[in-house]
Amino acid sequence: MKITKDLYQGSLALLTDFYQLTMAYAYWKSGKAEEEAVFNLFFRKNPFQGGYTLAAGLDYVIDYCKNFKFDTEDLAYLSSMKNTDGSPTFENDFLDYLKEMEFSCDLEAVEEGTVVFPHMPLVKVKGPLLQCQLLETPLLNILNFQTLIATKAARISYAAQGDSVLEFGLRRAQGIDGALAASRASYIGGTSSTSNVMAGKLFGIPVSGTHAHSWIMSFSSELEAFKAYADAFPEKCIFLVDTYDTINGVKNAIEVGKLLREKGKEMVGIRIDSGDLAYYSTIARAMMDEAGFPNAKIVASNDLDEHIITSLKIQEASIDIWGVGTKLVTAYDQPALGAVYKLSAVKNREGEWEPKVKVSQQSIKINIPGIHQTVRYSKNGKAIADMIYLDGKALDDGQYTIIDPVDPTKRKKINTLDLDKEFLLKPIFRKGKVIYVSPDIHHIKKNAQRNLGQFDKAHKRFVNPHIYPVGLEESLYDLRTELVFKMKDYERE
Numbered sequence: 001m002k003i004t005k006d007l008y009q010g011s012l013a014l015l016t017d018f019y020q021l022t023m024a025y026a027y028w029k030s031g032k033a034e035e036e037a038v039f040n041l042f043f044r045k046n047p048f049q050g051g052y053t054l055a056a057g058l059d060y061v062i063d064y065c066k067n068f069k070f071d072t073e074d075l076a077y078l079s080s081m082k083n084t085d086g087s088p089t090f091e092n093d094f095l096d097y098l099k100e101m102e103f104s105c106d107l108e109a110v111e112e113g114t115v116v117f118p119h120m121p122l123v124k125v126k127g128p129l130l131q132c133q134l135l136e137t138p139l140l141n142i143l144n145f146q147t148l149i150a151t152k153a154a155r156i157s158y159a160a161q162g163d164s165v166l167e168f169g170l171r172r173a174q175g176i177d178g179a180l181a182a183s184r185a186s187y188i189g190g191t192s193s194t195s196n197v198m199a200g201k202l203f204g205i206p207v208s209g210t211h212a213h214s215w216i217m218s219f220s221s222e223l224e225a226f227k228a229y230a231d232a233f234p235e236k237c238i239f240l241v242d243t244y245d246t247i248n249g250v251k252n253a254i255e256v257g258k259l260l261r262e263k264g265k266e267m268v269g270i271r272i273d274s275g276d277l278a279y280y281s282t283i284a285r286a287m288m289d290e291a292g293f294p295n296a297k298i299v300a301s302n303d304l305d306e307h308i309i310t311s312l313k314i315q316e317a318s319i320d321i322w323g324v325g326t327k328l329v330t331a332y333d334q335p336a337l338g339a340v341y342k343l344s345a346v347k348n349r350e351g352e353w354e355p356k357v358k359v360s361q362q363s364i365k366i367n368i369p370g371i372h373q374t375v376r377y378s379k380n381g382k383a384i385a386d387m388i389y390l391d392g393k394a395l396d397d398g399q400y401t402i403i404d405p406v407d408p409t410k411r412k413k414i415n416t417l418d419l420d421k422e423f424l425l426k427p428i429f430r431k432g433k434v435i436y437v438s439p440d441i442h443h444i445k446k447n448a449q450r451n452l453g454q455f456d457k458a459h460k461r462f463v464n465p466h467i468y469p470v471g472l473e474e475s476l477y478d479l480r481t482e483l484v485f486k487m488k489d490y491e492r493e
């Protein structure tokens, strides 16, 4: 298989669960394919037991929808699929329908780098039922992962308190696509560069790195290896000092740093990749200061995450730059976000929108019916509360009660008179055409910083974060309750 050609240059229309296609066929067969529907994509719990989530992946969604087309090879494959009795799974007329299908939905979404919370839609798709349905799996695939990794990166960067975080994950990431998407999402969430050169090329992320133990081991001594590296990269020397003996490694780095200085160059610093990072970084700092290298940086790596970085900060480790791989790009402590994509309204034959609800024993699993928008209220740049409400409802300034959709005893009253408001769902596609100008990745990253800056540190701490108020506007809450009772009665009859 030619990985790049077969995986990345063909159509991605079949990157979906088989049941989406069987439903699509059945919608078509029963004459419902073009009925209009609204689906919302949302998650139910912040990842990593944290207090917030950082949205990422929209640019992939836009690209996916723009190119949402079954090509000849896709259709040939579908046409070869058989039922157990040997009959074709899909009729030819249906395959012709798919062939002609053009993406024609309206799509609204929160922008990448927006801080989001459980229950609020990250994406809202309105359009023909069949198209909306087919998008479920790819949209979840894209947004679940990138949002998860952007959130992990935001946490790690928060722990690093403004220090640079270098993303080193490629070798331990979940495959090729997982690695690329993780590098992108990490950069959005707060890392300053990636070691993944292809991610640098594809996304315009800064690329950086040091060198490995193998470089040192290939020479007869560490000193010789440092000298040779300094010859090759006099401007960019970060010496890995822990191959044999960390303290001796720092001595050798200083010696080569002095040689570089004689040539008018400065060593950038050292990297420590094992042992007690607080202990060794403190000693290395003192040695380098003493030797006249107070500006030389200390990079630390080795299975770091937000918790170890926090601990090293408390220990006052002399670390300036953090190299983080495995635990970031694999979202080590929570491998999936768990966002879902649910039908929330259909247009009836009279052309009116009917809100839809899925009843569940677990109230967290009852979706929010109707067509929504989310408004974020803030004052002096600080977010106060988010309210999910029925799109189209006039939001006059005044008193509002925001009701937690899972626990209605949790309510927050706000007076919106002097508050700023931001509508989080932005129009992205209208009738299948993109109307949104995607910001470049550096702007997305800045948007993430601005967004994170709106939230108090109480929501960002790692242990028992303070819950940010997000809930339903009262009339939406009432609609949901009424519908749940109605559906339960209806099913009982």
Ligand SMILES: Nc1ncnc2c1ncn2[C@@H]1O[C@H](COP(=O)(O)OP(=O)(O)OP(=O)(O)O)[C@@H](O)[C@H]1O
Pocket (backbone or CB within 6 Å): 273, 274, 275, 276, 277, 278, 279, 301, 302, 303, 304, 308, 311, 312, 315
């Ligand atoms: N001072 C410290 N406080 C808290 N955690 C630390 C500290 N120093 C290092 N760590 C973390 O502890 C773990 C170190 O693992 P461990 O001691 O098993 O192996 P190592 O140092 O990598 O040893 P090796 O020499 O085999 O590479 C890593 O996750 C590292 O980030």
Ligand SMILES: O=P(O)(O)OC[C@H]1O[C@H](OP(=O)(O)OP(=O)(O)O)[C@H](O)[C@@H]1O
Pocket (backbone or CB within 6 Å): 168, 169, 171, 172, 212, 273, 301, 302, 303, 304, 323, 324, 325, 326, 327
């Ligand atoms: O620890 P991470 O956060 O995943 O960061 C990336 C790791 O990759 C390299 O290790 P390498 O593959 O050489 O293995 P080793 O250091 O574990 O021996 C590097 O030295 C880091 O330790």
Ligand SMILES: O=C(O)c1cccnc1
Pocket (backbone or CB within 6 Å): 168, 169, 195, 208, 209, 210, 211, 212, 301, 323, 325
């Ligand atoms: O550049 C580095 O130091 C690096 C790159 C990948 C993994 N570990 C370290």
Ligand SMILES: [Mg+2]
Pocket (backbone or CB within 6 Å): 273, 301, 302, 303
């Ligand atoms: Mg390691």
